Amino acid sequence: MAKPRTMYDKIFDEHVVDRQDDGTCLLYIDRHLVHEVTSPQAFEGLRLAGRTVRQPAKTLAVVDHNVPTTDRTHGIEDPESAIQIETLAQNARDFGVEYFDELDKRQGIVHVVGPEQGFTLPGMTIVCGDSHTSTHGAFGALAHGIGTSEVEHVLATQTLIQQKAKNFRVTVDGKLPEGVTAKDIILSIIGETGTAGGTGHVMEYAGEAIRALSMEGRMTVCNMAIEGGARAGMIAPDEKTYAYLKDRPKSPKGEAWDAAVRYWETLRSDDDAVFDTELRLDAASLPPIVTWGTSPEDVISVAGAVPDPDQIPQENKRLSKWRALEYMGLKPGTKITDITLDRVFIGSCTNGRIEDLRVVAKMVEGKRVHDAVNAMIVPGSGIVKMQAEAEGLDAIFKAAGFDWREPGCSMCLAMNADRLAPGERCASTSNRNFEGRQGFKGRTHLVSPAMAAAAAIAGRFVDIRTRG
Numbered sequence: 001m002a003k004p005r006t007m008y009d010k011i012f013d014e015h016v017v018d019r020q021d022d023g024t025c026l027l028y029i030d031r032h033l034v035h036e037v038t039s040p041q042a043f044e045g046l047r048l049a050g051r052t053v054r055q056p057a058k059t060l061a062v063v064d065h066n067v068p069t070t071d072r073t074h075g076i077e078d079p080e081s082a083i084q085i086e087t088l089a090q091n092a093r094d095f096g097v098e099y100f101d102e103l104d105k106r107q108g109i110v111h112v113v114g115p116e117q118g119f120t121l122p123g124m125t126i127v128c129g130d131s132h133t134s135t136h137g138a139f140g141a142l143a144h145g146i147g148t149s150e151v152e153h154v155l156a157t158q159t160l161i162q163q164k165a166k167n168f169r170v171t172v173d174g175k176l177p178e179g180v181t182a183k184d185i186i187l188s189i190i191g192e193t194g195t196a197g198g199t200g201h202v203m204e205y206a207g208e209a210i211r212a213l214s215m216e217g218r219m220t221v222c223n224m225a226i227e228g229g230a231r232a233g234m235i236a237p238d239e240k241t242y243a244y245l246k247d248r249p250k251s252p253k254g255e256a257w258d259a260a261v262r263y264w265e266t267l268r269s270d271d272d273a274v275f276d277t278e279l280r281l282d283a284a285s286l287p288p289i290v291t292w293g294t295s296p297e298d299v300i301s302v303a304g305a306v307p308d309p310d311q312i313p314q315e316n317k318r319l320s321k322w323r324a325l326e327y328m329g330l331k332p333g334t335k336i337t338d339i340t341l342d343r344v345f346i347g348s349c350t351n352g353r354i355e356d357l358r359v360v361a362k363m364v365e366g367k368r369v370h371d372a373v374n375a376m377i378v379p380g381s382g383i384v385k386m387q388a389e390a391e392g393l394d395a396i397f398k399a400a401g402f403d404w405r406e407p408g409c410s411m412c413l414a415m416n417a418d419r420l421a422p423g424e425r426c427a428s429t430s431n432r433n434f435e436g437r438q439g440f441k442g443r444t445h446l447v448s449p450a451m452a453a454a455a456a457i458a459g460r461f462v463d464i465r466t467r468g
């Protein structure tokens, strides 16, 4: 009998081109996503070495971080962003790589675009010079971020040097309560493991509550695997995965589709596969989460209060959490629902998909954004934007006083004009709350789209489970 394997083991093994005695492997890469921030030096390296892109058809470039989210039909005003964007366009032309530019309807955040186009498929190795590449693991792919020198390596060779990681399984049993979402699952997991808990591991998310999630929800979970320190996150493909991918522009068609599904069915972890590390969570006990600090592990229930760092025995950690509170302008004991907001940001590769926008529309229909709040909604892609507009969601958002934008990373990391002013406090559906992440001295609270929508209306955090 063959040794039982995890899904990660299977996909990894399937892609090994060469294995050295010390365990260093050369992995074949099926899909390479490219964006403007981490690719310029990689392409420049190829140019200097006189090399080409080995398999241009397995590479897809899209502009997302620097693009303004206002009207782009008259060009890009910011000179730095304009250079960044033009460089990617030129590189794509020079190296024969397919490119979705800022006016292309298919343009959007790279991690929204890949799945949407069927470029992301189960069983594949997928890389991008971007940490949130883990998102694609929601399809049962082995997907992770790489550095710029690795981007060059993959462009040139379609392979990547890797060491095998350990297997970590997080099982989320039971059913989520009303008002608790995929975002709350992943924030709760990171609260349990800490931001380093997944280090050296690939994390597979399993259990009833994960299977019950839509593909959008699964992408939200895998998106933040990296925030828990894991190299990648993954979820076994199933009927929902296939339904999502069927007939996408780049998905296999006809007999090739049937054969692909048969293969994808074999990917799930064997029943008796052994995981190096295991964590179990009960979905029924999870609350809507709000982060209070400057690390994604600083999580608390919306029904809770800002914790007291003096309760932390380790001095380093105690001091760092005090510093976080100071940065956030918060005091221990403050009820989360007493925290008022200046800004609300709904979007990003964590929560900028159509399902997220539908949830928001449902919460805000017929209501008004609080007077003190400036709220923006940034669709994850042009396709998401078109779909939302076809469903009339944009009209609901605008009537409620939200700003409805063009697709891109936007205020997730403030590489364009969308940013917090110093001291501004924001409820954000993105994935990072580091100091300065959304603008110099900006204060970020990570929440789900439903929580962000409710906060925009109330001007403060609300427990959406108890709100009538």
Ligand SMILES: CC(C)[C@H](C(=O)O)[C@@H](O)C(=O)O
Binding pocket: 037, 038, 065, 129, 130, 131, 132, 145, 413
């Ligand atoms: C700019 C890019 C390299 C970065 C990443 O790797 O994640 C960004 O997408 C982020 O979310 O911080």
Ligand code: SF4
Binding pocket: 064, 065, 109, 110, 111, 130, 132, 348, 349, 350, 408, 409, 412, 413, 430, 431
């Ligand atoms: S939306 Fe945010 S997290 Fe996602 S790729 Fe863009 S900057 Fe990174």
